Amino acid sequence: MSLGSPLTDENNSSAAFYFQGRHHMQTSWNHRYAQRTQRMAGSAIRELLKFTELPDVISFAGGLPAPELFPVAEIASATASVLSRMGSQALQYGATEGYTPLRELLAQQSGAPFVTANILITTGSQQALDLLGKIFINPGDRILVESPTYVGALQAMNAYGAEYVAIPSDDYGMITENLEEALHVGPKLIYVLPNFQNPSGVTLSLERRRQLLDLSRRYGVPIIEDDPYGQLRFEGDPLPSLLSLAAQDYPDDYQGNVIYLSTFSKTLAPGLRVAWVVAPAEVARKLVLAKQGADLHTASLNQILVHEIARTDFLDRHVPLIRQVYRERRDLMVTELAAHLPPGVRWTYPQGGLFLWVTLPEGLDAAATLQAAIAQKVAFVPGAAFFPCGGGANTLRLNFSNANPVQISQGIARLGRVIYEQIDELAHV
């Protein structure tokens, strides 16, 4: 064994971190981080958005449900019942796959051919994205995404070294006409939010769903279908999920190429962190192995409590209430946008969900608009972060679920003034 000083040891890669004397030692953390951590830098936008927590700022920035609709009494009574009847189980370690009765219920609700082995409970859909990244993505693998797309999915997949192929969207979702060319670069996965997309609010048309599924099969590229908002449709007929279209060809044992994610965050409460994945059984098994290392299992109390509520008809009564309130808020926001925003500004008209998407005239920078908006006590998320391959500087996302009607009217009026000023400034540059 060598007892030489590490400073004189050529083979010791830590030599640069050696300092003489205990009190002067400083661990240089920067040199210790993994390469992937370099992609995790905090953003200037996130810093700006901290101002949205000030009490007099009207924020359309977050993706938060309306807290006044949380069924607090129902959750309190279900929790009390669960703890009194089965407290030991609700407080003990549980299986990584999730609470079996909840998985059974979700399998039933998913329809044929899904069984318990196809269902994994996750700690929010964000964890499902992380686990999918973990089991599928090698550094440099390309993921085909809508542009814009959910920034949290990019964050999850960035950690595994993902690169992106971005397919533009219009009012009917991902433009599938451009898809085949993109598939020729050999993407590893397709990631798509077909219903009331975050951030754009648009919904993938039925024709495009069929095209997307067809192409994904022809090119052998699995689809991750992220569907947190599907149940929050305000009008029009529900469209079949990509999962259900894929499942038609597997009446006995699902072997399709669509992996589906959904959550109780938007229909019950996000603070419980209970979501689920529907996948071919062999993919579900890999996700279970990844989840064992990630958090062992999702909180037992939360899963049993969600099951206690979901097995009754409570959500059948509760979700329509959410739909009604959010529809009113969307209607009001769209009306106020039409009243207060300058000509040349466009926005989407979502048929459900939590968000709409605003496109400012070319040349405007929504990040600068945000800075001005915060001074006027209104906030939103600039769109650029939702474009993994650049672009979208003149776009922004507005959330309409979390603000009340008075805030929506006042906030959009403020936003209108800010954008008028920005356009004015642009004209005088």
Add this chain to the structure above:
Amino acid sequence: MSLGSPLTDENNSSAAFYFQGRHHMQTSWNHRYAQRTQRMAGSAIRELLKFTELPDVISFAGGLPAPELFPVAEIASATASVLSRMGSQALQYGATEGYTPLRELLAQQSGAPFVTANILITTGSQQALDLLGKIFINPGDRILVESPTYVGALQAMNAYGAEYVAIPSDDYGMITENLEEALHVGPKLIYVLPNFQNPSGVTLSLERRRQLLDLSRRYGVPIIEDDPYGQLRFEGDPLPSLLSLAAQDYPDDYQGNVIYLSTFSKTLAPGLRVAWVVAPAEVARKLVLAKQGADLHTASLNQILVHEIARTDFLDRHVPLIRQVYRERRDLMVTELAAHLPPGVRWTYPQGGLFLWVTLPEGLDAAATLQAAIAQKVAFVPGAAFFPCGGGANTLRLNFSNANPVQISQGIARLGRVIYEQIDELAHV
């Protein structure tokens, strides 16, 4: 845009997955997984351990707390109080860092110089291990661990491509005499469980704590101190944590090289999945970025509920009760081992925690012993999985917290018979 068949496109890496006709298309998942997923194979042992869930099997295999000690009434009343007073916050999305009052409380309890910025709440300590792997480990990085060590840490770090340098342990923990040589290979991190280690039950002596810290500083290698059991000491004086030793040199702003993990899983209830990390503020910030992509935040209800209990003196009264029951079970298990196990079998005498460690005579294979034991309705975890660099075939882990006294007496008697038979068989081979 090319419309040619992908089968004729040389550049299309997906060509192998193309099959003619929708109904015959099969997605070949095996070729889709990331390289890291190859290291996630399920184990034969895990399959065997499923038998431990049969009602008449006495299991010393799991790492489960005694559910009869869960403070169900206290948790029920805290939950009811939280939901009635602050239901909207408890059910809403929360900050990734964790619930601020809980972080403040943990900072205070950590003593000087720790402040809220040093504390991150995680979804169990397992998540902390995953996040630390994510921010620190590049594929091929070597992690210095005790041998044996916690298999869940290996699982978390394997996913990031970790390799291991294993330092043998004795009854006083990691043998620090061997440490300096190992540090010459340039490990990225040191991972250690100083108190009542999982799986061995041994505690790192004070002298070795000082040596370990000193060497880690001299070689600039950060330490991850995993301390889930520290509060469950049955006898003897508590030893200072590596964190507290490191903190002495930073009275104002902690810049030490120890990152500390602990949890409410063993003092309150594991099913809540609430744990915490103490780290230099800049490391905590990186962990927050990683956690955003991993699960956004730990369940709000669970954090607020834990705070509601932890801010009172309830745990000061409750934890001594856990200590007393576990001490009685350890005493009984050690007595029964002495009464029933053949000569030549050795075991550790843990001063706390949940586990003790048995070493069978050389030549015995604990995996074969487990197979025979399950037939005799008793189970444990064979030790080999806790050795990342091989070895330990003749070792096994026994949990004494989860079984009641009757089960401990019967189970160890059964185990003794099985091991006698195994030794007999070995003699006749």
